[in-house]
Amino acid sequence: MFDYMDFLAVGPGETLDFYTASPCTLQEPSLTACFTGLTETDWQIHRIAQSVETQSSSSEDLFASPLSPPPPPRTYKPCFVCQDKSSGYHYGVSACEGCKGFFRRSVQKNMVYTCHRDNNCIINKITRNRCQYCRLQRCFAAGMSKECVAHKGNHTRAVRNDRSKRKEKKETPKMTIIETYELTAELGCVVEKICRAHRETFPSLCQLGKYTTNSSSDTRIQLDLGLWDKFSELATKCIIKVVEFAKRVPGFTGLTITDQITLLKAACLDILILRICTRYTPDQDTMTFSDGLTLTRTQIHNAGFGPLTDQVFTFAGQLLPLEMDDTESGLLSAICLVSGDRQDLEEPSKVEVLQEPLLEALKIYSRKRRPSMPLMFPKVLMKITDLRSISAKGAERVVTLKMEIPGSMPPLIQEMLEEMENLEKQKQSEEEQRADKNITPTHTHSPCPHST
Known part of the structure; x- marks a missing residue:
């Protein structure tokens, strides 16, 4: 039918009604005789249905009849994510x-x-x-x-x-979701207690008023007695603070007295070394003690550290990239303290139970603090192995130091380091037994013959 629009000269947008009086069309009365059953209303509806409006944009656009029922709107289930109206x-x-x-x-x-x-x-x-x-x-x-x-x-x-007509590289985006961690209320309480105990028994470097001494600052010597007296005095005070810290570790005082003493003696040197290494100033190559006394590497050597000095400073340098805060230092100290693998424990299983929440707290806290560095927790935890290695060397140093000082070792230092000294003696005894049995020891040098 649309092929005839041009012939009828219908302009764009005009409406052509085939049922009004026109010399070119049949009149309604002539059609009525053929459809006697139709009413006037039926004819009006029929005329409307036949009305065609041409469009200038496209001859394919045909308006639907007003009486044609519209298609039902398409419905979707609610948004699967937020339950809002889905589109x-x-x-x-x-x-x-x-x-x-x-x-x-x-x-x-x-x-x-x-x-x-x-x-x-x-x-x-x-x-x-x-x-x-x-x-x-x-x-x-x-x-x-x-x-x-x-x-x-x-x-x-x-x-x-x-x-x-441009060519671009097609990239498939990759989604990286970093796992996050949150402390439970119980672990949060543990972290808060450990952090407070650490800060109140070990002031941070920025809280101390530094002071120095010129005593034997240039050349390494076997032992500077003046520095040793000062160092032993500070070490005694530091040991008292470590004991105070240990008593505030959740569950520690619930252990048997024997196990408390065993754990303190075994971990005291670990914690002391960890603490002093967090007060390392790399640009000056110095360490600061709890009263603010700041010593150079040479002075610390002469104060009694001796051959242990360089190993301690190396460990301090390795701590710097970890950027540990007070909470992490406190948790790591507590983990060193309650270790179920220490020798001569009466109830090692109870000690392990105490250590588990500390490990979990350190893991969650460390990963929450550094969400983009998931490997930081194992790196921090591995420092316990380094601390124990240094402590073993420290036990050897205790033996030689007792022969270098003119008097006796201060009693508290002697008591706390007694465990390390006993371990060293036990190690020497085992090496001698292996030598007697012609068993090659684990280290590289040949053992001395056992004298009888």
């Missing part, structure tokens, strides 16, 4: 416009979010903007696919390339 299926699931856009932006921009609660926030249309991490996790849990985002992005770029 369709996006990236594999029924989703609203808000969650669709949020998911697309998160994937395309490789967004990394962090939950500040417990990684289980309620996500609905009211709360969905409060926690982006949990919202993204809900998107994945609902079934949204980041591959769909990548595919759609690639398709759009391909169309744009075809139109502009």
Whole structure:
């Protein structure tokens, strides 16, 4: 029928009615005789249905009859993420416009979010903007696919390339989600107690008023008695602070007295070395003691550290990249203290039970503090092995130091280091027994013959 529009000279936008009086068309009365069963209303409806309006844009656009029932609106299930009204299926699931856009932006921009609660926030249309991490996790849990985002992005770029005749590299975005950690209320209480105990028994470097001494600062000697007297005095005070710290570690005083003493003697030197190494100033190559006395490497050697000096300073330098704060230093000290593998414990299993929450607290705290550095926790924990190695060397130094000082060792130092001295004697005894049995020892040099 539309082939005849030009012949009838119908202009654009005009309406042609075939049933009004016109010399070119049949009149309604002549049709009435053929359709006697139709009423006037039927004829009006029929005339309206036959009214055609031509459009200038396209001859294929034909307006539907006003009486034609409109198609039913398409309905979707609520948004699988926030339960808001869905606008369709996006990236594999029924989703609203808000969650669709949020998911697309998160994937395309490789967004990394962090939950500040417990990684289980309620996500609905009211709360969905409060926690982006949990919202993204809900998107994945609902079934949204980041591959769909990548595919759609690639398709759009391909169309744009075809139109502009440019070639661009197609990249598939990769999603990197960093696992976050939150302390439970119980672990949070443990961390708070350990941190407070550490700070109150070991002031930080910035809290101390530094002072120095010129005593034997240039040349290494076997022992400077003046520095030794000062060092032994400070060491005694530091041991008292370590004992105070130990008593404030949750559960420590619940152990048997024997086990408390065993653990303190075994870990005291570990904790003392860890503490002094956190007061290392690399640009001056100095260490600061609890009263503010700051000594150079040479002075510390002459104060009694002797051959142990360089190993201690090396360890201090290795701590610097870890950037441990007071909480981590305190937790690491507590872990050193309650170690179930110490010799002569009466109830090692109870000690292990005490250590477990400390390890978990250090792991969570360390990863929460450095979310992009998940390997920092094992690096911090491995420092315990280094501390024990230095302490073993310290036991050897105690033996030689007792022969260098003119008087006796201060009683508290003697008591605390007695365990290390006993371990050294036990080690020598085992080496002698292996030599008697012609068993090669673990170290490289040949053992001295056992004298009888």
